[in-house]
Amino acid sequence: MRTIYYLIRKEFIQIFRDKFLGRAIFAIPIVQMLILVPAVTFEIKEVRLCIVDKDMTTESRELVGKLVGSTFFKVGHTTFPEREANELLNRDQCDLILQIPAGFGKDIGKGTPTQLMASANAINAMNAQLSWAYLNGVILDYNMNILAREISSRSFSPIPQIEVTNRYWYNELLNYNFYMQPGILGILVLAIGFILAGLNLVKEKEIGTIEQMNVTPVKKYQFILAKIIPFLIIGLIDLALGIAIGILVFNVPFEGSIWLLFLCSTIFLIAVLGLALLISTFSGTQQQFMFTGFFFMIIFILMSGIFTPIESMPVWAQKIDLLNPVVYIMRINRMVMLKGSTFQDIQTEFLALVLYAIATTTLAVNRYRKTA
């Protein structure tokens, strides 16, 4: 035990002796939270809309009026020639073109079906889909109005309609900050622990200090533990900082138990630190570690479900994701923070992380052989 204590103390002295690293460890998560939480959002504001109104009647103006009134669209251009509108789309000066054909108003007046045409810039598929859906919503609304007017002007009773009202549980306002913050917490903890611990061990290899350590009576598990514990502590402090920023700056609710979240994050950290050390036992240089480490980190993060729901991935990818520890912590963070889930609700994820942690640390200890 005493040996481990001295080993850990040595790690801390080294970390904080490095003036840059000592500060960056705490500054980076703060900056990351402040930038990423509000920046990474799917909310689309101000889609630049170009309207080609070839009709110019009361009806077409009413539709345009509705679009102008929506906060979602910004009607930047109104032109006549189609070619000019296409040109604008080409030059990326508008995102969406809505064409109202001549005779649109007359058709509505006559009660004959009429058509509109919308073209969206789909370079960013997600953007295009979302703006398309919003536009559809506005047009549908307009459509219902006409229908209602037409029918009610003929009969006296109002037309029966089914109106769906929806409510978003756990995040009523669909605030993206609320959605992103717990996820980013997971990534932040991952990045700090993973890179620092892995590089630390490889650095000892590069400098040759590991050689000197290997001739001491220090045991394998002691050495690995002394590499995990300091970064576990740093990771948990960073987590606390991240949660504090979430609550104080972004008003993210914290419904569940903070202790449960810390317990899960501890297990998660042990799992990824073990993995980082395992990778570093295979790498001879810091470059090699960074390269392999990055490969894992990018896959872990992009497949974690922070941006895209795991359920929409292909089945084989979902199977691979069973080995992605970030998936579990992402779910746990969101459930505990936003929904107030208890241990029982997250026990599957918890168990997965425990198994992960046991596997990576055992492998790391075994891989790190003192006798080559």
Add this chain to the structure above:
Amino acid sequence: MTANSIISVSHLSKSFGEVNALKDISFDVGEGEVFGFIGPDGAGKTTLFRIITTLLLPDEGEVTILGLDCVKGFRELRKNIGYMPGRFSLYMDLTVEENLNFYATVFGTTVRENYDLIADIYAHIEPFRKRPAGKLSGGMKQKLALSCALIHKPALLVLDEPTTGVDAVSRAEFWEMLKKLKKYHITILVSTPYMDEAMRCDKVALIQEGKILSVDQPERITDGFSRRLFSVRSSEKYKLIRALREFPLTDTAYPFGDSVHVTFRDDHYDDTLYRYLTAAGFTDVSIGETRAGIEDRFLELMTPPLQGSNRTL
């Protein structure tokens, strides 16, 4: 195996893929001896030391250190071996003091407990105890590394090329320090590429291409040189070597300090050489018979004997 041998190596072999780093090596080191390994780079010195310090497993053969097998007894052995690798490998970002304390604690001891052992050495670097190890000069780094290797009072001290890249004064100082350690009965295994350091060892093993050519006391190793050796001097040394090597009666000619050491076929020497050299334009040639140094013996061992010569190995 002698009764009080600290290290006993028999028929040790180790290869890395195609490269046979050590080929069937056997030797014994007695208690309290300063045992030197002399050989060029790539001779297998570091591989041998890494096996003795339990960092590498041997392929074949037996290595017994302090009565323990180097494979099975590695855990116990590590408590009793002090190792100073060829490359400085202490924590550069820790101070002198922190490094020393750290190594003392991982060996489960304290600096105070064994301070008298390192006092002489540490005194040189104590004024800089708050300085990060990475900012020390080469000689001071070496003293710190030696202090750290000694802090747990090991029975065996293994020093891999401790004086490589260190200035001449520090080298001499370093050997003085090793000499002082004798009174603590610490057995020292040291490797060096410098021939002159061999004379400071109790016993020397000449090693080349994974084979031990000779093991003996340094004086006796030079005694093994059976030829008549001549030292030839001239101010134009480079030209002189070329001329000597072209001389038909020359067997070997190697530069040695400011002279050239020469042996002749069948050890036959007369004034033919002097006449040959003056004819070749040398005006300040002096020739004299000399005693062989360890380097001469090493070079003799390294080169296969010529046909028809009467040399014995």
